[in-house]
Amino acid sequence: MAKKFFYVCGGILMLALSYHFGASSATAQAGSPVQGFAFAGGNFFVMTSNGDVYQSSTGGPGEFYGLAPAPTLLGNYWGGPVPTTRESWGAVKERFR
Numbered sequence: 001m002a003k004k005f006f007y008v009c010g011g012i013l014m015l016a017l018s019y020h021f022g023a024s025s026a027t028a029q030a031g032s033p034v035q036g037f038a039f040a041g042g043n044f045f046v047m048t049s050n051g052d053v054y055q056s057s058t059g060g061p062g063e064f065y066g067l068a069p070a071p072t073l074l075g076n077y078w079g080g081p082v083p084t085t086r087e088s089w090g091a092v093k094e095r096f097r
Helices: 002-022 088-095
Strands: 034-040 043-048 052-059 072-076
Touching: none
Parallel strands: none
Antiparallel strands: 034 043, 043 052, 052 072
16 A cells, blocks of 8 residues: 555656646747738738738749749738727717617
8 A cells, every 4th residue: 555655646746846847838929920821823922910911922933932022012901000999889879870
């Protein structure tokens, strides 16, 4: 019986040590503003987190990978800033009556 107790205590000690030395909170990768990517007809389209859409072509068959032209800004998908002012419930009801 003492042998089983020793193994259980040893297992708990190993779990505690592995948690102490290896545990860290899970975090997401940061630094990538890309939210969407598409490839169509020899063109790359990329959408950033603020809605800007960029286009870059693959060049021609003679170009090496990585030497494509610099991406050009096509515009903002959302068309501009989004209003963030709050309205009262009464103002919303009055507007749609």
